[in-house]
Amino acid sequence: MKKISKTLRTVIECTLVVLIGGLLISLINHIPTEKEPEVKNIIFMIGDGMGISHITATMIEQDYAPLALERAEYIGLQKTYSANNLITDSAAAGTALAAGTKTYNGAIGVDSDKQPVENIREVAERLGMATGVVATYAVTHATPASFVGHVESRHDQDRIAKQFLDSDIDVFFGGGQKFFSQRADSLDLVAKLQEKGYTMSTSLEGLADVHSGKAGILAARKGLPSILKGRDTFLPDATTKALEILTANAKAAKSGFFLMVEGSQIDGEAHGNNLEGVVAEILDFDAAVKIAFDYADTHPGTLVVVTADHETGGLTIINNNNRFDVAQNPYEYHFSTGGHSGGMVPIFAYGAGADAFSRVLENTDIPTIMKSLLTE
Numbered sequence: 001m002k003k004i005s006k007t008l009r010t011v012i013e014c015t016l017v018v019l020i021g022g023l024l025i026s027l028i029n030h031i032p033t034e035k036e037p038e039v040k041n042i043i044f045m046i047g048d049g050m051g052i053s054h055i056t057a058t059m060i061e062q063d064y065a066p067l068a069l070e071r072a073e074y075i076g077l078q079k080t081y082s083a084n085n086l087i088t089d090s091a092a093a094g095t096a097l098a099a100g101t102k103t104y105n106g107a108i109g110v111d112s113d114k115q116p117v118e119n120i121r122e123v124a125e126r127l128g129m130a131t132g133v134v135a136t137y138a139v140t141h142a143t144p145a146s147f148v149g150h151v152e153s154r155h156d157q158d159r160i161a162k163q164f165l166d167s168d169i170d171v172f173f174g175g176g177q178k179f180f181s182q183r184a185d186s187l188d189l190v191a192k193l194q195e196k197g198y199t200m201s202t203s204l205e206g207l208a209d210v211h212s213g214k215a216g217i218l219a220a221r222k223g224l225p226s227i228l229k230g231r232d233t234f235l236p237d238a239t240t241k242a243l244e245i246l247t248a249n250a251k252a253a254k255s256g257f258f259l260m261v262e263g264s265q266i267d268g269e270a271h272g273n274n275l276e277g278v279v280a281e282i283l284d285f286d287a288a289v290k291i292a293f294d295y296a297d298t299h300p301g302t303l304v305v306v307t308a309d310h311e312t313g314g315l316t317i318i319n320n321n322n323r324f325d326v327a328q329n330p331y332e333y334h335f336s337t338g339g340h341s342g343g344m345v346p347i348f349a350y351g352a353g354a355d356a357f358s359r360v361l362e363n364t365d366i367p368t369i370m371k372s373l374l375t376e
């Protein structure tokens with residue numbers, strides 16, 4: 001009897017030791033470590049000219065097979081007007097989205113007084129982050145230019161190209177050879193970029209062995225061809241490559257990264273009122289969105305914001321009989337202009353900090369919120 005109770009006592013003692021030990025380990029694990037910023041990486045995706053009707057038309061043409069951007073957790077709207085026009089151009093809209101400043105149509109990275117304004121990529125660079133831009137028109141074209149350059153006129157693409165050389169951007173993938181190596185001043189900016197340490201290529205294949213460091217792709221004299229004319233998967237592939245290099249560079253610098261990806265040619269197809277082209281360009285852009293969302297899934301602290309700079313073409317989806325009689329032509333696509341329109345455009349946000357974009361915003365609010373997420 002005495003022996004049994006001694007064994008029981010030992011068992012109870014051992015159990016208590018294990019329980020208290022477990023409790024201590026669990027307490028230690030729950031002591032909060034130094035707070036890290038919620039948002040470490042930002043992928044900012046801009047479908048140039050991509051309005052809600054363009055996205056809807058793409059859904060219809062795909063029989064409502066879900067688009068990647070439908071995975072977005074928070075949806076907002078933004079007002080696109082510029083400082084001098086209800087109907088913005090891509091330069092003023094690009095500057096608003098990049099620098100948080102409304103400016104006049106045609107301005108790249110300068111305010112209404114033609115003074116340079118710091119853009120969100122430059123903010124990230126100043127914070128020691130890796131940065132990049134990906135586009136399918138020239139990298140000196142309005143949208144990517146707004147994340148790098150500061151010029152009074154979007155047409156000054158030679159000067160914008162020179163500002164790539166003056167920046168500390170890690171990767172820039174798109175077209176625009178003309179503005180780097182066939183310039184009015186005969187400067188060879190490709191050679192100068194190589195001297196500065198950039199691996200320069202005219203194709204994605206040329207960077208197959210490059211996994212970190214500084215790199216540029218100028219894959220066309222100006223813009224790459226449209227999807228309908230054979231561009232193939234350049235945009236999603238360039239997005240994957242940019243993410244690979246930026247991830248490596250950010251890791252080496254113990255920082256995060258900022259990447260802007262533009263679906264550049266949705267706009268061109270909408271200017272041409274070509275619905276088939278619009279749908280093809282949105283599907284291509286959506287393939288890049290999928291890559292960004294998947295990256296955010298596997299890299300906590302990554303924010304993805306997908307939006308447009310303005311709507312192009314005034315696209316509506318109509319049934320041209322007022323009795324809504326489906327026995328007749330059930331629906332048709334109608335473009336009301338060859339230019340831009342003034343409607344609000346959607347915002348799709350995903351990942352860390354995405355909830356901040358679930359509102360009606362000014363276009364200028366977007367980089368302002370991004371800046372606060374990176375610095376707070």
Ligand SMILES: [Zn+2]
Pocket residue numbers: 048049089090091093267309310
């Ligand atoms: Zn645009």
